[in-house]
Amino acid sequence: MIKTDIAVIGGGPAGMCAALNAAASGADVLLLDRDSHLGGQLIKQTHMFFGSQKQHASVRGIDIPAILKKEMEQYGDKIKVMLDATVIGFYEDGILTVEKEDEYIKIKPRAIVFATGASEKFPAFPNNDLPGIYGAGAVQTLMNVYGVSPGESVFMAGAGNIGLIVSYQLIQAGVKVKGVICRSPVYGGYAVHAAKLRRMGVPIMPQHKVVYAHGKDKLERITLIKLDDNKKEIPGTEFDIETDVLCISTGLTPLGELLWQNGCEMKFVRELSGHVPVRNEEMETSIPGVFVAGDVAGIEEASSAMVEGRLAGLCCAKGLGLKHPDYNALKEDYLEQLHDLRSGPEGDPIRRGLAKIVI
Ligand SMILES: Cc1cc2nc3c(=O)[nH]c(=O)nc-3n(C[C@H](O)[C@H](O)[C@H](O)COP(=O)(O)OP(=O)(O)OC[C@H]3O[C@@H](n4cnc5c(N)ncnc54)[C@H](O)[C@@H]3O)c2cc1C
Numbered sequence: 001m002i003k004t005d006i007a008v009i010g011g012g013p014a015g016m017c018a019a020l021n022a023a024a025s026g027a028d029v030l031l032l033d034r035d036s037h038l039g040g041q042l043i044k045q046t047h048m049f050f051g052s053q054k055q056h057a058s059v060r061g062i063d064i065p066a067i068l069k070k071e072m073e074q075y076g077d078k079i080k081v082m083l084d085a086t087v088i089g090f091y092e093d094g095i096l097t098v099e100k101e102d103e104y105i106k107i108k109p110r111a112i113v114f115a116t117g118a119s120e121k122f123p124a125f126p127n128n129d130l131p132g133i134y135g136a137g138a139v140q141t142l143m144n145v146y147g148v149s150p151g152e153s154v155f156m157a158g159a160g161n162i163g164l165i166v167s168y169q170l171i172q173a174g175v176k177v178k179g180v181i182c183r184s185p186v187y188g189g190y191a192v193h194a195a196k197l198r199r200m201g202v203p204i205m206p207q208h209k210v211v212y213a214h215g216k217d218k219l220e221r222i223t224l225i226k227l228d229d230n231k232k233e234i235p236g237t238e239f240d241i242e243t244d245v246l247c248i249s250t251g252l253t254p255l256g257e258l259l260w261q262n263g264c265e266m267k268f269v270r271e272l273s274g275h276v277p278v279r280n281e282e283m284e285t286s287i288p289g290v291f292v293a294g295d296v297a298g299i300e301e302a303s304s305a306m307v308e309g310r311l312a313g314l315c316c317a318k319g320l321g322l323k324h325p326d327y328n329a330l331k332e333d334y335l336e337q338l339h340d341l342r343s344g345p346e347g348d349p350i351r352r353g354l355a356k357i358v359i
Contacts, residue, residue: 004030004080006316007096007109009087009258012040013302014294015115016068017309018316022113023075025317025324030107031079032098034086039065040117042302044140047165052341055303062144064302087116090258094289110320111289113312114259115305118252118273118295123157126212132219136166136249143173151245155222156180157210158249159187159194166249168196178243181208181224183231207231211238213246222246254296262287271353272298278357281335282315283308291316298353300341307337 006022008015011033019031037043045061056064072079082100089097096107120135122128134142134150136158142148154175156167159182167177180187180197185206187194194204205224211233212223226237253274260266265278265286276298277285284291293312294305311334314324324330342350 001095002030002105002107004028004107004109005320005322006030006111006113006313007032007107008113008115008313009096010040010115010117010294010296011035011038011081011083012115012117012294012305013042013064013068014117014296014305014309014312015040015113016065016072017306018113018115018291018293018313019079020068020071020075021310021313021324021330022317023072023078023313025314025327026322027078027317027320029075029079030082030109032082032085032087032107034084036084037065038069038081038083041137044137044144046144046169049302052303052337054337055306057303061302087258090262092262111291111316113283113291113293113309113316114256114296115292115294115309115312116255116258116296118254118299120248121251121253121273122248123210123250125210127215128213130213130215130219131217132215132244133213133246133248136162136247139245139247140166140169143169149173149175150247151243152176153178153243154245154247155241155243156247156249158182158247158251159189159204159206160249160251161189161193163247163249164189164193164197166247167202168193168200170247171197171200171202175245177202178241179203179205181205181210183207183209183227185229209233210246214240219244219246252295252299254299256296259285259290259292259296262290264290267357269298269353269356271349272357274299276353276357278359280359282331283312284315284319289316289319298350298357300350304338304341307334307341310334311338 005027008031042061085100098105207227214221226234291312293308
């Protein structure tokens with residue numbers, strides 16, 4: 001049985017920042033990730049980040065993990081990293097079970113930060129499991145991590161920031177993007193990304209959805225249908241598009257299975273994109289000593305994931321009696337940064353969502 005002060009589950013931006021602040025407060029930290037690298041979603045994001053300057057806006061996503069890793073180095077052995085390690089169990093006695101290279105390891109931390117991120121939502125339609133139908137995360141991984149083109153032509157379902165950015169990256173990689181659809185009357189991503197695509201001749205078609213995928217052993221064609229203002233299908237408006245890749249970018253949903261397993265209080269909050277843990281301002285859930293940060297606490301962006309991670313690491317350590325010398329000033333700064341990141345009309349849904357779960 002491995003013992004540590006704080007186990008941080010998930011080595012994405014939220015988990016790395018949580019580990020940093022827990023160690024800075026004097027805690028011994030074990031940072032676990034099921035992947036063979038740290039960085040979470042960031043390792044495939046080649047574009048320059050939007051968000052706040054304090055959280056590396058204008059730096060390419062792929063370069064942020066290296067900055068955080070360098071910061072981690074100054075804590076030496078205070079932060080131990082365990083990679084290729086999937087946490088599969090979280091039990092009432094606070095023990096975590098981890099699968100690593102076909103072995104099962106038990107960990108008994110004094111406190112835990114869950115920063116497990118999110119999974120992609122996948123709409124239901126006949127043949128949606130044909131080879132050639134990918135989530136946007138998989139397409140980005142193929143292209144930006146392994147340098148492999150997903151196919152010859154791509155049709156994008158989803159016009160939020162991710163759908164628009166991945167479409168643009170596909171074009172940069174020499175792949176033809178045949179079109180982008182979304183169900184709403186207006187696309188959800190930033191206008192600057194949509195304008196780039198339109199300039200390159202890619203049609204963006206609001207109020208459409210995929211109803212059928214065709215092909216024998218792999219995708220050959222998709223059927224689309226038009227939607228009315230209530231997002232209802234308009235019969236007789238179906239039409240087909242030939243494509244060997246359909247990229248699905250219809251949103252993310254928080255990965256809170258381990259929290260469910262141990263009876264953490266969860267609520268469905270549409271504005272935060274799924275079931276999220278009820279928590280307090282310090283990111284502590286209904287289970288004392290169990291904290292959350294990042295997309296698992298509600299889908300936002302890497303900037304807020306990093307600030308939440310810093311806040312969770314700081315407060316989690318304090319709960320163990322390890323109070324950072326600048327605890328009060330740091331906490332105030334993180335709460336202020338989160339407030340700023342969620343201000344304005346774009347932050348409105350997040351503010352409404354958080355009002356339902358922050359106690
Ligand atoms: C295409 C795209 C573009 C984006 N662009 C921007 C942008 O410009 N600006 C911005 O601010 N944000 C952007 N984002 C959002 C940003 O990437 C996420 O909000 C951010 O990565 C969330 O961080 P996280 O640490 O919560 O989760 P993740 O980055 O998803 O990290 C979670 C980690 O937990 C690990 N994990 C999960 N379950 C387990 C388990 N059971 N055991 C062990 N490890 C586990 C995963 O392997 C992963 O490494 C973008 C996202 C995408 C997909």
